Amino acid sequence: MNGTTEAKGAPQTKTRRHLVRGGLLVAYILIMVLMILTGRRHTILIDNKDAADGSYRAINGMEVSIDKQESSEYYPGDRDKAMVQGQKHTIKVNIFDDNKTIEQSFTVPLWNDMTIISVPKMVAGIEPWIEPFTMAEQIQEALESGPPAGEMSFQSLDSGVPAGTEQTQQSP
Amino acid sequence: MRNLKTFIQDFGWPRIIIFFFLVALFVMAPFVRVRLDASVSDVLNRFGQNAIMVLAMVPMIQSGCGLNFGLALGLVAGLLGATLSLQLELHGMLGFLGAIVLAAPFSIILGWFYAKLLNKVKGEEMTIAMYVGFSFIMFMCIMWLVLPYNNPTMVWGYAGKGLRTTISVENYWLHILNNFLAIKIGQFFVFPTGLLLFVALFAFLMWLFLRSKTGTAMTAVGSNPDFARASGVDVDKMRTISVIISTFLGAVGIIVYEQSFGFIQLYTAPSPMVFPAVAAILIGGASINKASMANVLVGTILFQGLLTMTPSVINSLLQTDMSEVIRIIVSNGMILYALTRKVKVSK
Amino acid sequence: MSARKKLSTLFSRYAVVIIFVIITLAAIPPSGLSIKYILQEIITRLGRNSFLVLALLLPIYAGMGLNFGMTLGAMAGQVGLIFAVNYGIANWQGLVFAMLVGLPISVLLGWVCGLVMNMAKGREMVTGYILAFFINGIYQFFVMYMLGSVIPMGNKAIVLSRGYGIRNTLNLESVRQSLDNIVMLHVGGFSIPLVTFIIIALLCGFVVWFKKTKLGQDMRAVGQDMAVAEAAGIPVEKTRIVAIIISTVLACAGQIIFLQNMGNLATYNAHDQTGFFAVAAILVGGASVTHASIANVFVGVMLLHSMFVVSPLAGQKLFGSAMIGEYFRQFIGYGVIALSLVLYAWRTRKAAAEARLSLRGVQDDSAKGNGGTAVGNGGQA
Numbered sequence: 001m002n003g004t005t006e007a008k009g010a011p012q013t014k015t016r017r018h019l020v021r022g023g024l025l026v027a028y029i030l031i032m033v034l035m036i037l038t039g040r041r042h043t044i045l046i047d048n049k050d051a052a053d054g055s056y057r058a059i060n061g062m063e064v065s066i067d068k069q070e071s072s073e074y075y076p077g078d079r080d081k082a083m084v085q086g087q088k089h090t091i092k093v094n095i096f097d098d099n100k101t102i103e104q105s106f107t108v109p110l111w112n113d114m115t116i117i118s119v120p121k122m123v124a125g126i127e128p129w130i131e132p133f134t135m136a137e138q139i140q141e142a143l144e145s146g147p148p149a150g151e152m153s154f155q156s157l158d159s160g161v162p163a164g165t166e167q168t169q170q171s172p
Numbered sequence: 173m174r175n176l177k178t179f180i181q182d183f184g185w186p187r188i189i190i191f192f193f194l195v196a197l198f199v200m201a202p203f204v205r206v207r208l209d210a211s212v213s214d215v216l217n218r219f220g221q222n223a224i225m226v227l228a229m230v231p232m233i234q235s236g237c238g239l240n241f242g243l244a245l246g247l248v249a250g251l252l253g254a255t256l257s258l259q260l261e262l263h264g265m266l267g268f269l270g271a272i273v274l275a276a277p278f279s280i281i282l283g284w285f286y287a288k289l290l291n292k293v294k295g296e297e298m299t300i301a302m303y304v305g306f307s308f309i310m311f312m313c314i315m316w317l318v319l320p321y322n323n324p325t326m327v328w329g330y331a332g333k334g335l336r337t338t339i340s341v342e343n344y345w346l347h348i349l350n351n352f353l354a355i356k357i358g359q360f361f362v363f364p365t366g367l368l369l370f371v372a373l374f375a376f377l378m379w380l381f382l383r384s385k386t387g388t389a390m391t392a393v394g395s396n397p398d399f400a401r402a403s404g405v406d407v408d409k410m411r412t413i414s415v416i417i418s419t420f421l422g423a424v425g426i427i428v429y430e431q432s433f434g435f436i437q438l439y440t441a442p443s444p445m446v447f448p449a450v451a452a453i454l455i456g457g458a459s460i461n462k463a464s465m466a467n468v469l470v471g472t473i474l475f476q477g478l479l480t481m482t483p484s485v486i487n488s489l490l491q492t493d494m495s496e497v498i499r500i501i502v503s504n505g506m507i508l509y510a511l512t513r514k515v516k517v518s519k
Numbered sequence: 520m521s522a523r524k525k526l527s528t529l530f531s532r533y534a535v536v537i538i539f540v541i542i543t544l545a546a547i548p549p550s551g552l553s554i555k556y557i558l559q560e561i562i563t564r565l566g567r568n569s570f571l572v573l574a575l576l577l578p579i580y581a582g583m584g585l586n587f588g589m590t591l592g593a594m595a596g597q598v599g600l601i602f603a604v605n606y607g608i609a610n611w612q613g614l615v616f617a618m619l620v621g622l623p624i625s626v627l628l629g630w631v632c633g634l635v636m637n638m639a640k641g642r643e644m645v646t647g648y649i650l651a652f653f654i655n656g657i658y659q660f661f662v663m664y665m666l667g668s669v670i671p672m673g674n675k676a677i678v679l680s681r682g683y684g685i686r687n688t689l690n691l692e693s694v695r696q697s698l699d700n701i702v703m704l705h706v707g708g709f710s711i712p713l714v715t716f717i718i719i720a721l722l723c724g725f726v727v728w729f730k731k732t733k734l735g736q737d738m739r740a741v742g743q744d745m746a747v748a749e750a751a752g753i754p755v756e757k758t759r760i761v762a763i764i765i766s767t768v769l770a771c772a773g774q775i776i777f778l779q780n781m782g783n784l785a786t787y788n789a790h791d792q793t794g795f796f797a798v799a800a801i802l803v804g805g806a807s808v809t810h811a812s813i814a815n816v817f818v819g820v821m822l823l824h825s826m827f828v829v830s831p832l833a834g835q836k837l838f839g840s841a842m843i844g845e846y847f848r849q850f851i852g853y854g855v856i857a858l859s860l861v862l863y864a865w866r867t868r869k870a871a872a873e874a875r876l877s878l879r880g881v882q883d884d885s886a887k888g889n890g891g892t893a894v895g896n897g898g899q900a
Contacts, residue, residue: 032619039612041693085609111673113607241645293864298645300864303857310850314843334840447652497663500656507649512638 037086042108044082044089045116045133048074056124061096064119074119084108093119106130186509190455190474190502197481204488210360211481217350218476220367221432224374225425225449226456226472228418233463234382235414236394237290239450239507242301245286246422247442248312249279254427254436255335258344259323268345268431275423282308283419287412306443313439339436348431367432374424379465381417390414394461425449451475451503454510478502535859536805536822542851543826550832557828559709564824565817566699566715567780571773572797572816573722574766578643579811580730581762582742585798588632588647588763592770593790594658595625600694600775600784601666601685605674609693611701614775617694621771628654629767633760640745644808651794662786685786695782715776722769723813738762742809773797799823799852802859809863826851 044066048058058076065071066082067089074080090105104122108115114133121129201208225243232240253275262270289304290297317334321327326339340346352366381387392400393410401407426445430436453463456471483495530537547557571589578586599617608616632650639646666672667683679686699712729735740748741758749755774793778784801811804819827848834844 028619028622032616035612035616035619036606036608039608039610039616041607041609083609085612289861292868293861294868295641296860296864298642299648300857300860302645302648303853303860307850307853307857310846310853313846314850317840317843317846318838492664494660494664497656497660500659501653504649504653504656508635508646508653511642511646511649512635 037110039085040110041083041085042112043114044084045079045114046074046082047079047116047118048120049077049079056120056126058120059095059123062119063094065092091117093123095123184457184509186506187455187457190478194474194477194481197485200489201481201485204485206484206488207360209358211484213361214480215473215477216368217364217432218480219472220364220371221429222449222452222476223371223468223472224421224428225445226452226468227374227378228421228425229449229453230378230463230468231390231414231417233458233461234394235390235411236397236461237411237414238298238460240301240418241298241446241450242286242305243418243422243446243449244305244309244442245282246279246419247426247445248308249282249419250275250423250426251436251438251442252278253423254430255321255326255339258326258339258341259321261323263344265348268348268427271427272424275427276420279420279423280416283416284412286419287415290415291408291411305446309440309443316438335438337437337439339438341430341434341436345431346434349428350432370428374421375465375468386413447507448475448503451506454506459513460510475503533805534862535802535855539803539822539826539855543822543829546826546829546833549836550829551836552829552832555708557825560828561821561825562709562711563780565820566712567777568796568800568820568824569719569816570722570776571770571793572800572820573719573726574769574773575797575801576726576811576816577738577762578766579806579809580742581738581759582745582809583636583759583762584644584808586647586763586766587644587794587798588650589766589770589797590651590790590794591628591632591654592625592767593774593793594654595621595628596771596774596778597784597786597789598624599771600691600778601662601677601689604677604689604691604693605672607674607693610697613694614698614779617775618772621775622768625767625771626764629764630760632767633763636763637756637759655790659787687786689784689786691778691782691784694779696780698776698779726813734758734761795852799855803855807859807863
């Protein structure tokens with residue numbers, strides 16, 4: 001088969017070869033992009049805390065699940081994490097007090113490693129309830145809001161930093 | 173002009189690059205506060221430590237057996253001699269010479285078997301030698317654990333048996349050659365006379381041997397086996413002699429190394445020592461079928477100079493330790509260069 | 520006379536396999552391991568190693584011997600995995616990503632390896648071995664100095680505290696066993712990583728198919744006799760390069776499969792033993808420098824690894840030291856390679872000598888004597 005086309009004319013095989021190579025290159029890039037989009041892993045922190053200024057209050061007991069992962073229970077002051085892959089996800093919250101279920105979908109930026117979802121904010125409808133999270137910022141925040149709030153700030157330091165350190169210990 | 177061109181071609185680009193790199197390192201040394209006298213002393217010392225192991229490559233290359241990747245057999249024989257000398261509590265010069273004498277029978281027996289094997293596999297010597305060397309090292313690892321040595325400086329304290337991975341020769345024959353007639357100039361410079369004399373002695377003996385009747389026959393076998401056979405030379409016998417000499421020199425080489433380094437290193441320690449010896453003689457200008465005393469001397473000085481100077485100079489220059497990477501690339505690059513060069517037909 | 524000769528040829532051809540089966544069977548009782556445990560280990564290790572060993576087949580067909588240069592592919596795979604971890608790409612997608620990163624690198628390295636081997640015809644094995652060391656130096660340089668300085672690394676957890684260079688051990692938690700766990704069959708108490716085995720089966724299919732293609736036929740022709748192939752118009756050098764490139768790319772994929780099963784990457788020396796284990800496995804399986812089949816691969820992996828499983832414990836029980844078992848298995852690994860190379864070289868020489876003698880019409884008596892000593896020496900080695 002190859003022999004006959006080659007005998008007829010080299011240019012034809014040449015263009016075909018170029019086409020095949022170009023196609024392969026496109027496929028290579030496409031697969032790589034697809035793998036990055038679907039394979040990129042993000043950490044989602046699920047937070048159930050009072051606001052520093054008292055604009056919203058923690059939920060008095062709820063069950064939260066991300067996508068189809070196993071759900072876990074949260075009580076005021078709790079913070080936990082879930083690992084997800086890809087960018088589009090749904091969060092399902094079941095509040096114990098009034099047995100209400102809320103489902104929300106959200107998108108995580110592609111190159112973001114850690115995102116925090118404040119469930120009380122989400123339930124209360126305060127934007128933005130989803131924010132990128134970096135450990136350094138969080139520590140800074142906790143230190144800045146330190147002295148005046150007193151007890152509260154210690155709590156946020158306690159719960160904020162260890163959550164981060166625990167995170168680093170588990171992931172390496 | 174033409175002379176220069178052929179000279180460069182014969183000498184080979186890699187060697188020239190390495191030579192100028194080394195010169196550059198020496199020139200740079202004072203600017204990055206590396207003491208020149210200490211460096212030169214260091215290079216001399218390391219040259220003496222390693223030269224005999226490099227010398228061990230010569231007979232096998234000459235007889236056409238290629239690069240002796242199975243030098244480990246000789247090294248292990250040397251280790252046996254050294255440990256036996258410690259076991260017998262031989263001290264000082266007696267201990268050092270005793271180690272060599274004790275190593276001799278092992279190296280001759282091992283060399284003989286090794287030669288028998290290599291004679292059966294002509295043309296495939298190098299790969300096979302490498303794996304024979306490795307497996308023998310592993311076999312000896314087991315032996316070091318079970319042989320009935322009982323000198324407390326050598327065996328593991330808590331078990332009372334099994335040799336330690338590193339054994340100090342400090343109370344036996346540490347620096348016995350290095351300190352012999354050593355000349356100390358200033359605080360940092362020591363000229364290891366005894367060590368260099370010993371190396372010179374062996375190099376001279378080898379030079380004599382290669383000019384003897386047996387030596388020339390051996391070289392003939394290496395350059396043209398069919399012609400040698402036709403003129404009545406026993407090819408296998410010559411190859412056997414070369415392998416035994418090479419193995420014995422490997423044994424002497426590691427004992428010399430140990431008296432200077434201060435420790436006998438056992439178990440898997442010999443395996444990484446083979447490649448540097450191979451690389452050194454190739455850097456010196458040898459090919460896989462031709463080697464001379466000059467190749468040994470130049471190669472060992474260049475290679476050891478490189479190993480000594482790169483850590484100190486490059487470290488102070490770049491604040492990182494790249495010496496290991498440079499060592500890997502240079503030594504293996506050199507072997508690769510030799511293996512891929514078209515083998516010249518001897519005229 | 521001729522029956523005895525036949526028996527001795529048969530023995531010398533399968534000497535390695537026979538010796539191996541005896542040693543392993545003898546080591547099972549003292550190790551105290553249950554047959555079920557050993558079987559499960561063998562299944563796991565088949566999934567982990569077969570792909571790497573299969574990568575050796577094509578260069579053998581092309582007459583280039585055992586491709587010790589496969590380590591280059593392994594290094595390419597490791598670079599791919601480092602990037603997958605760095606960009607936080609998890610699960611099987613991470614593995615595919617690593618493969619895509621490793622692919623161009625391994626093609627390039629394979630091409631270099633092929634060129635170098637073409638310059639050292641007849642010495643391919645030792646050249647490939649040294650080339651692997653040489654490229655290892657470049658790999659060290661790249662991973663230890665370039666990554667994190669010239670090429671930015673976003674994930675600070677994998678970078679050394681000095682700010683550049685990758686840590687000594689890389690946790691592959693994000694991709695750990697992601698291929699094995701896509702479908703893990705549980706049959707009769709055994710866990711079987713189905714997808715891994717399907718991929719290995721596909722590769723076997725590829726090898727079988729490839730041998731029938733024009734290129735595959737050319738490869739065999741080159742492997743049989745380069746001069747004849749050249750005369751028949753086969754581009755010898757190019758065919759050899761292609762064989763090495765395919766082998767390197769397969770080794771890249773194989774190393775990724777191997778490491779996802781292990782779950783950890785020893786950044787600077789995970790590839791050190793890759794070539795050694797793969798070569799030992801295929802030789803234990805009964806292959807030689809010029810002849811190998813898919814069956815050799817699987818038999819070899821099973822035999823070699825069942826010995827690896829039992830020998831440390833057997834050493835512990837028999838000699839009171841696990842180290843002895845550890846050294847013993849390395850001794851056997853290297854010894855097997857040495858022995859097969861010796862037997863092979865000896866056989867080719869003998870065949871050549873016999874051909875010479877039969878041309879002259881002289882009765883051959885010396886060959887038998889030679890045979891005895893060669894095997895004896897192999898044992899010595």
